[in-house]
Amino acid sequence: MFGLGELAIVLIVVIALLVAKKGPELARSAGKATRILKAEARAMKDEDGAPADRAPRIVRGETAAPGTGPAAAGTQTPPAPGSGPTGGTPPQDGRP
Secondary structure, X not given: OOOHHHHHHHHHHHHHHHHHHHHXXXXXXXXXXXXXXXXXXXXXXXXXXXXXXXXOOOXXXXXXXXXXXXXXXXXXXXXXXXXXXXXXXXXXXXXX
């Protein structure tokens, strides 16, 4: 019925029709991905030359490790209420 040559031609035509329909969309997506990759590589390169005392960049939705934020760079946080020598809540069982 069909030989190997005819089957190859039919496959090439089918692939060409699919690429013609989805090709521009795939090329656009590849271009966006390339731009994002280049921008991230440039940002990483710029970060490597940054001074070490600069506060870390916190991106919304990410978690920072304890002790790595701006408060760890020398500023002190106020103590928790009741943790000082003069304050606190009395015990609930009635003993002084």
